[in-house]
Amino acid sequence: MQQNLKLKCFWDIQHWRKDTLLQKQLCHNAVTVLGKDAVNDTMFGVTAKEAAWYLGLVDGAGFELLEEADTMLVHPGWSELTDYSELTRPQWSPDPSVAGLAINSLPIDFNITADGSVRGGLLSTDNVIGGTAGLLWGTADFEELIVEIGDVIKALYGVQVG
Numbered sequence: 158m159q160q161n162l163k164l165k166c167f168w169d170i171q172h173w174r175k176d177t178l179l180q181k182q183l184c185h186n187a188v189t190v191l192g193k194d195a196v197n198d199t200m201f202g203v204t205a206k207e208a209a210w211y212l213g214l215v216d217g218a219g220f221e222l223l224e225e226a227d228t229m230l231v232h233p234g235w236s237e238l239t240d241y242s243e244l245t246r247p248q249w250s251p252d253p254s255v256a257g258l259a260i261n262s263l264p265i266d267f268n269i270t271a272d273g274s275v276r277g278g279l280l281s282t283d284n285v286i287g288g289t290a291g292l293l294w295g296t297a298d299f300e301e302l303i304v305e306i307g308d309v310i311k312a313l314y315g316v317q318v319g
Contacts, residue, residue: 217274
């Protein structure tokens with residue numbers, strides 16, 4: 158029997174202003190070259206599993222593109238949105254996998270502190286907002302979200318192996 162293992166990553170996001178849902182999107186996540194290497198290295202014992210994973214947002218200002226070769230240190234087509242009130246990037250804490258799906262059941266909130274736009278998301282092993290350390294697992298390209306002070310971006314992140 159031959160199987161092709163497929164890995165699908167996604168963001169399920171909601172954009173809220175006060176009590177009004179402005180937009181809902183389901184966006185697929187591209188895994189970086191280093192993210193793919195990390196799967197092999199940790200699954201087959203070359204390196205230890207990462208202790209934790211953190212979500213961040215991609216700023217719409219100056220956005221050009223996301224690339225498979227991007228790293229936390231070098232990503233010339235985008236910058237991280239840092240205008241939210243959390244002190245660190247929120248930790249992604251998925252529930253145990255069921256039928257190959259790992260997802261957080263409770264949304265992660267990003268409380269926006271400045272007018273601007275959000276163009277995507279990222280998953281990293283470093284919790285420092287705007288930081289350049291850690292492993293960049295992957296990035297997702299959202300349809301642009303125009304945000305205002307007080308808006309909330311709610312995010313679920315999932316990884317499906319099938």
